[in-house]
Amino acid sequence: MATTSIDKFKRYTVTSALPYANGPIHIGHLAGVYVPADIYCRYLRLKGKDVIFIGGSDEHGVPITIKARKEGVSPQDIVDRYHGIIKKSFEEFGISFDIYSRTTNKTHFDTASDFFKKLYDKGAFIEKATAQYYDDEVKQFLADRYITGTCPHCGNDGAYGDQCEKCGTSLNATDLINPKSTLSGSKPIMKETKHWFLPLDKYESWLRKWILEEHKEWKTNVYGQCKSWIDQGLQPRAVSRDLDWGVPVPVEGAEGKVLYVWFDAPIGYISATKELTKDWELYWKDSETKLVHFIGKDNIVFHCIVFPSMLKAEGSFILPENVPANEFLNLEGDKISTSRNWAVWLHEYLIDFPGKQDVLRYTLTANAPETKDNDFTWADFQARNNNELVAIFGNFVNRAMVLTHKFFEGKVPKLTEITDYEKQIQEDIVKIKNNIEYSIENYRFREALKEAMDLARLGNKYLADTEPWKLIKTDEARVKTILHMSLQIAALCTTIMEPFIPFTTEKLRNMLGIEKFAWDKIGTEMPLVAGHQLNQAELLFEKIEDDAITAQVEKLMKSKAENLVVASVVVPQKPDINFDDFTKMDIRLGTILSAEKVAKTKKLMKLTVDTGIDKRTVVSGIAEYYTPEEVIGKRVSIIANLAPREIKGIVSHGMILMAENADGTLCFVSPEKEFINGGIVK
RNA sequence: GGCGUGGUAGCUCAGCUGGUUAGAGCGCAUGAUUCAUAAUCAUGAGGUCGACAGUUCAAUCCUGUCUCACGCUACCA
Numbered sequence: 001m002a003t004t005s006i007d008k009f010k011r012y013t014v015t016s017a018l019p020y021a022n023g024p025i026h027i028g029h030l031a032g033v034y035v036p037a038d039i040y041c042r043y044l045r046l047k048g049k050d051v052i053f054i055g056g057s058d059e060h061g062v063p064i065t066i067k068a069r070k071e072g073v074s075p076q077d078i079v080d081r082y083h084g085i086i087k088k089s090f091e092e093f094g095i096s097f098d099i100y101s102r103t104t105n106k107t108h109f110d111t112a113s114d115f116f117k118k119l120y121d122k123g124a125f126i127e128k129a130t131a132q133y134y135d136d137e138v139k140q141f142l143a144d145r146y147i148t149g150t151c152p153h154c155g156n157d158g159a160y161g162d163q164c165e166k167c168g169t170s171l172n173a174t175d176l177i178n179p180k181s182t183l184s185g186s187k188p189i190m191k192e193t194k195h196w197f198l199p200l201d202k203y204e205s206w207l208r209k210w211i212l213e214e215h216k217e218w219k220t221n222v223y224g225q226c227k228s229w230i231d232q233g234l235q236p237r238a239v240s241r242d243l244d245w246g247v248p249v250p251v252e253g254a255e256g257k258v259l260y261v262w263f264d265a266p267i268g269y270i271s272a273t274k275e276l277t278k279d280w281e282l283y284w285k286d287s288e289t290k291l292v293h294f295i296g297k298d299n300i301v302f303h304c305i306v307f308p309s310m311l312k313a314e315g316s317f318i319l320p321e322n323v324p325a326n327e328f329l330n331l332e333g334d335k336i337s338t339s340r341n342w343a344v345w346l347h348e349y350l351i352d353f354p355g356k357q358d359v360l361r362y363t364l365t366a367n368a369p370e371t372k373d374n375d376f377t378w379a380d381f382q383a384r385n386n387n388e389l390v391a392i393f394g395n396f397v398n399r400a401m402v403l404t405h406k407f408f409e410g411k412v413p414k415l416t417e418i419t420d421y422e423k424q425i426q427e428d429i430v431k432i433k434n435n436i437e438y439s440i441e442n443y444r445f446r447e448a449l450k451e452a453m454d455l456a457r458l459g460n461k462y463l464a465d466t467e468p469w470k471l472i473k474t475d476e477a478r479v480k481t482i483l484h485m486s487l488q489i490a491a492l493c494t495t496i497m498e499p500f501i502p503f504t505t506e507k508l509r510n511m512l513g514i515e516k517f518a519w520d521k522i523g524t525e526m527p528l529v530a531g532h533q534l535n536q537a538e539l540l541f542e543k544i545e546d547d548a549i550t551a552q553v554e555k556l557m558k559s560k561a562e563n564l565v566v567a568s569v570v571v572p573q574k575p576d577i578n579f580d581d582f583t584k585m586d587i588r589l590g591t592i593l594s595a596e597k598v599a600k601t602k603k604l605m606k607l608t609v610d611t612g613i614d615k616r617t618v619v620s621g622i623a624e625y626y627t628p629e630e631v632i633g634k635r636v637s638i639i640a641n642l643a644p645r646e647i648k649g650i651v652s653h654g655m656i657l658m659a660e661n662a663d664g665t666l667c668f669v670s671p672e673k674e675f676i677n678g679g680i681v682k
Numbered sequence: 683g684g685c686g687u688g689g690u691a692g693c694u695c696a697g698c699u700g701g702u703u704a705g706a707g708c709g710c711a712u713g714a715u716u717c718a719u720a721a722u723c724a725u726g727a728g729g730u731c732g733a734c735a736g737u738u739c740a741a742u743c744c745u746g747u748c749u750c751a752c753g754c755u756a757c758c759a
Contacts, residue, residue: 034687177759224686225754232755297687297753327687328752335752366707371695372688373752380708381692387708391721399718406717446695450707457707464723469716538718598683603758623757645759655759 009290009321011050012285014041018058018103021082022067025089026343028336029296031364032326036445037294038095038366042499043440045096046519048297049559052283054272055090057083058103060246061147069182075245077515079104094502101272103247103264108271113250114265115314116239120251122312125196126236134191137184140256141193141242149179189232193242195257196249200234203309207234209222210319212303218304219443221371222325225300237306239263266307269293270317284317291320300325324443328367330374330616332556343558344376344552352552353471358501359385359541365449365500378549385544389501393456395539397493399463400486401537407472412487413480414530421466422485428458429492436496436552446499452496459489484530487512491527495519504540511535584640587657587681588612589671595631597623598650605631606650611640612678619652625666635670637681 016037019025025034032521042051059079068075083102090100092402101108119125133142181188211218211226218226237262244257258264273280283289293303303323311317330336336343349360363381366388367374404410432455439448463486468479494505495517509516513535517527590611598604603621618638622631637657644653658666673677 091732211734221687221753226686228685228754301754330752367694374694383693383708386719386721390719395718395721399722401718450695453707460718460722464715464718467715467717469718472717541719543719543721598757619759629698639759642759647757647759652759 008288009190010288011052011283011286011290012041013052013054013269013273013289013291014044014289015054015293016097017057017088017293017299018265018268020061021059021079021086021102022058022064023082023338024085025346026336026338027331027346027349027360027364028329028343030093030346030360030376031329031368031374031376032296033294034090034095034444035361035364036326036368038325039441039445039448040292040294040440041501042096042502043519046495046498046516048518048520051274052098052276053096054099054101054269054276055095055097056099056103056263056272057086058265058267058268059083059102060102061263062241062243062245065243076104085347089350092350093346095241095363096502099272099276101268101270101275102176103271105271105275107248107275108264108268111271111274112247112259112267115267115270115310116247116259116263117250119198119310119313120196122313122315124198125239126196128197128201128236129194130189130294132193132242132530133179133181133188134193135181135184135186135188137181137186140244141179141191142188146182147179147188148182153348159672167342182619194253195238195240197236198239198263198309198313199236199308200305200309201236203312204230204234206312207305207309210308215322218322219324221297221327222300222304222323225297226304226492229301229305234305240331251528262302262306263310266302266310274323276658287318289318291318293323294530295323297325297327322443325375327371329364329367329369329374329376332378332553333375341562342556353548354505356385356544358504359389359544360622362389362449362501365445368446370444370446378552382544382546382549385541388453390543392460393493393497393504394454395492396456396463396510397540398488398537400459400483401511401534403463403468404483404487405537407468407476408483410534412528412530412532412534413484415484416477416481418481418677421462422481425458425462425489426523427456429489431523431608432458432496433519440499449500452493452500455489455493455496459486460487462485462489484528487528487534488526491517492522494527495522507538507540511538584641585639587678588638588640589675589679589681590638590677592631592634592636595629598647604647607631608658609654609656610677611638612676616653617650618654618656619647619650620656620658622656622658622666634668635674637669637671 014037016033019029037053041051044051057079064078065075068078071078079102087100090097103112133147134140135142135146135641179188180186207226208230211223212230239396240254240257240263241260242256243258244256246261247264249257249259256346256493270280270284271284277283284291287372293307295303298324303325308319309317328335331342331344334342350357353359359381363376363384366384367380404413407413432451435451436448439445439451462482466478466482468482471482472479491510491512491514494509494512494514498505498516502587502657511534512528513533514527521527590609592607593610594608596606598606598619603623605620605623606628607618607620609616609618639654639655639657642653644651646652657669659669
């Protein structure tokens with residue numbers, strides 16, 4: 001639901017999701033969060049609004065400690081490295097943060113700590129003791145990621161306590177067979193630990209009213225997701241973790257505990273503001289301030305449910321007015337993936353395409369995943385540059401400049417007589433300006449950009465229709481008017497295009513020899529005066545040739561090839577076992593007699609198997625690879641003496657042996673001849 | 683499996699509370715033009731609006747079922 005409410009607010013606090021400091025920035029981050037946020041902020045500044053644009057690195061959490069351990073460096077080394085890369089690439093790319101901070105600095109520690117303390121003192125938390133794995137050798141509780149073991153699903157030996165990366169399933173640490181601490185290698189023990197929880201359930205009715213009734217204008221994906229969460233019923237969420245990397249929990253008896261990273265990270269917006277200005281409270285506590293969070297769709301629940309609940313619990317803060325979350329950007333038909341190196345990295349782009357920040361900004365905006373996941377392709381990147389930036393915008397400006405230099409020595413000619421055409425153009429300019437305002441204020445940046453380009457289109461059409469290169473022979477006065485208007489249009493582009501392609505508009509201003517022209521003057525004043533001397537014409541954009549694009553595509557294909565190699569690497573052999581260990585297993589041949597999908601699951605199938613010994617029920621996670629029909633009658637191998645276990649209310653007696661392919665698909669291990677059911681596999 | 687979002691021309695997308703010859707940009711075709719980075723301008727060809735049923739005088743838009751994509755979530759011996 002669109003509104004134009006921009007003038008209700010005196011100032012704006014705009015945040016963009018804090019990137020996690022365990023890797024560099026890629027085009028998915030840019031298209032989803034930083035480019036739209038930057039457009040919004042640049043626009044507001046052009047309107048003369050009081051706006052602060054907040055960013056920073058999220059530097060806590062378990063993955064960073066894991067990465068540090070793997071590389072044999074400290075977590076601080078890791079975050080220093082990536083914070084540096086990220087900050088530098090944002091700067092070069094023209095993301096106009098007023099501050100780009102980080103969550104490891106002192107201001108943030110104090111702010112997050114105080115925030116927790118305040119909620120603690122108010123009794124906003126509940127305390128709960130839970131049992132968790134503990135490494136007795138290093139005297140430390142273990143985060144899920146610090147426990148490895150055998151995946152109960154695929155038998156992979158290197159599964160983590162939260163997820164098996166081999167088969168992709170998410171796990172609980174307690175599910176792992178033979179859990180092992182990665183810190184000492186010892187077997188962890190269960191031990192009680194106390195944690196603090198934010199009882200989100202208590203905020204449910206408030207959230208329902210605040211979001212579902214008062215913010216129906218939020219984007220449908222955001223609104224729908226929130227509704228889904230609230231309707232499902234909210235649970236208390238832990239706000240602390242047993243870890244030595246993060247902001248310590250500031251209460252007695254909390255040694256070895258830190259704030260959970262999702263609690264700590266959004267407070268980073270506030271800490272960064274504190275660092276930026278001593279008037280920070282104006283930007284966070286004044287009801288005339290509009291708070292807007294730019295995020296990706298994976299972050300909706302934190303920014304719409306959890307963080308607002310925290311702010312509400314604290315009591316003195318304003319709440320976000322909007323949370324424009326984008327969907328995801330794919331790359332050449334595949335999901336962007338850091339681990340598979342399937343991405344276009346910003347710091348590499350800046351090296352490969354020097355001075356072409358705006359081409360990427362333009363492409364990502366024109367193709368932004370605002371309503372659904374979108375695909376970035378290098379072919380599209382090239383086409384948008386060559387057919388739109390070069391051919392429409394760059395070409396128009398060049399035409400106006402070249403003609404003026406040719407006929408009037410580069411001086412802005414005088415406006416003589418105005419015809420209906422010029423009047424029409426002035427009206428169109430106002431229309432374009434209004435359309436862009438409406439689109440940007442409603443977070444429709446794709447649409448806004450298209451409207452901005454309409455100004456250059458208008459200019460091209462004007463020149464084609466009036467043909468000053470012909471007219472110069474017969475009616476110089478008219479040509480003066482035409483070129484005057486054309487140059488004014490080009491000059492107005494410096495403002496209209498500024499939010500989207502700021503490097504280009506800067507260049508254009510230099511060419512025209514003018515200062516920044518305020519947004520609100522558009523339609524009432526013109527940026528150029530007659531007689532003004534223009535500088536030499538330069539090309540605003542250059543064509544991107546096929547070989548540059550081919551090189552990028554090849555780079556990606558190389559990643560893909562490398563991934564295939566990695567994927568087909570055979571899992572290394574497990575540690576030796578005794579013959580005794582082996583003989584303990586009773587593996588038999590059997591036949592599947594019946595099969596049905598277990599209701600409400602995706603992977604589970606309930607099988608009746610003739611084992612020769614008996615006919616028994618086995619639950620197996622094969623439903624993604626087989627249908628019940630095709631499975632009936634199949635010969636299989638089954639571990640018969642595996643202790644029974646209840647899964648989804650069905651007791652499973654044994655486990656069907658499955659072989660796994662490189663791509664994770666499964667197949668049965670079947671006898672090669674028609675041997676009897678109950679035949680021993682040895 | 684549950685929930686959410688999306689499935690409209692070759693591509694990227696608009697289509698407000700049901701009635702439009704279903705639109706735009708890019709691409710494509712034809713014509714015009716040469717001031718301009720063969721860039722521009724005009725015209726045109728492209729769509730059973732994911733599938734099937736239903737409600738209605740009338741459905742891209744409402745309801746139901748199904749299907750595909752993505753996300754959240756459960757499950758995973």
